[in-house]
Amino acid sequence: MNTRLLTLPVVAALSLTTAYGTSAGATTAATAATGASGAPVAAGVVQAPKPSPASSPVGPGCSSLPQSGPGSVADLGRLRVVTAAAHSPDLSTFYSAVNKAGLVNKLNTTKDITVFAPTNEAFNKLGKRKLNKLLADKNALTKVLTYHVVQGRKTPADLKKGSFTTLEGDKITTRGSGDKIKVNDAHIVCGDLQTRNAALYLIDGVLTPKK
Incomplete structure (x- = not known):
């Protein structure tokens, strides 16, 4: 074979x-x-994840931002917006309110938004009784907080004379420039602070939806 x-x-x-x-x-x-x-x-x-846009802080209160560490421009830029608020001493009440309303995940994961966050002093203007009542009513709190959020990263130039629909559904108006920008009747204390997913503006009043 x-x-x-x-x-x-x-x-x-x-x-x-x-x-x-x-x-x-x-x-x-x-x-x-x-x-x-x-x-x-x-x-x-x-x-690597896409970096946050560069912050160009505007407002009379920006001088009080820490130069480094928690709450600094560099620190806020690496965090998502609610987490960034937790690092800001002036936003502890806002952070607590967002937690109570169950909005942490929604605001932290929504891409490219602008958040007008009332400072602790702004919430204190409501008075203790009214503030406690708001914090205890999840539906009302959610309505108020989502009225402080609009889609898109708004720059100071966008706010010069603007009208924006909020996540709550009602509109807010903005006007002014430099250190004198208003959102409805509230003033921007410090803004155009860029976080991982949002532009953050600290304001001196709690905005109330008209509806």
């Missing part, structure tokens, strides 16, 4: 397996190199 004839199928099968394995390996390597989108990605490189 010719043993050479018997070995030919085996050699052919091994050749096909080797070729197929090489092709599959090349395809897998190409996919890894380009990523799911097909765009080239360097091996071992983890793509």
